[in-house]
Amino acid sequence: MQVRLRIVPGGEEKVLEIKGKATVRRVLNKLGLSPEEYVVTRNGEVVVEDEEVIDGDLLEVYRVASGG
């Protein structure tokens, strides 16, 4: 399946190919991102890391920590 993905802010939308079932956590791991450092919305709704993603979903990934 394919999910669309955008890092907020400013990231360009890209398409990610995933084999089999996947959760938000698996998508983040595939991108090399630690789930504890990001919050993800799926089609505009905040979801927890164990939520399943399906073909065609748009995931927006927000980094939690702001610098200082």
Next chain:
Amino acid sequence: METYLRCTVLPQVVKCSICGDRAVASLPYARLVLCRKHFTEFIEKKVEKTIKRYKLVGKGWRVLVAVSGGKDSSTLLTILAKLAEVLDLSLLAIYINLGIPEYSEKCLSTVRKLVELLNVKLIIVDVKEAVGYTIPELAAKLRRPACSVCGTVKRYILNAAAIESRASALALGHNLDDLAAYALKEFLNQNLGQVSKFGPKTESISDLAVGRIRPLYEVLERESLIYALVNNIPFLPDECPYVRLSSLEFTLKNQLNKLESRFPSIKVSFIRRLAKNLGKYPRIQQELTKCITCGLIASTELCSFCRMTKRVLGRPQGSIVREYIRNKLKELK
């Protein structure tokens, strides 16, 4: 007529431990998974409890709330606006326009949306108007990092505005992760006298300084972001262009998150114990006095803001900034 049944694939959803609705946040430290409604209630209750536990405000207080357009201060103002009636508070928001190209304008427009939505009065202090230079210009003239100049300017303006508006407290949007990282940084550097600065509040000092309160003291940075997202609160996810993501504080935040995922609740325990033990850390012995030009808190003849502006402009700017703020407050009425 043939009827076609369209097959819709629905994802498996994680459900709220209280009502069974779709979850938006997993909180391992509290052994909870919560939907939008219950998460929102949980965070608001937590802030209310923090305010009461640490006695951050008193009845009838006017609280000046510093807003930047970022998630934390937007979340803070939203929650305080909801609690204002029950806590008997009157709120005034302040935004400091630092003059950072593009970024500051985006922040200001976000803040305007926020205060309009919450019906909270806003005072805007434009650093270029008040001081004569933007933060990047001041930093270039002083040959100092922008963040260090920005810190001095913001601290001064916020305190001056709190004094001029006769606020009883200045509310800041620091979250648990910010404070844990700052305290840990000072501990690693063995600046033990600095650790005691990262409690939930500082006390007011007569007419020199207004006490600062941190109602998000026990709110995780992740919770602050989720709260802002699920409640559609206006906030700017952009990072200030001067922020260094390689800084020690930022690295500590990430490492603390890794620790938290292995040992849930370690961050909350740390920050609570820190608040309890603040008195055990040495206090910096510094005689506090009144700045001879602006009359606000200082540790030498001139406060750090007056010293800094004197270097750039040839004259200390504190009293001019105080008058600028007084005029801005008059415009509000």
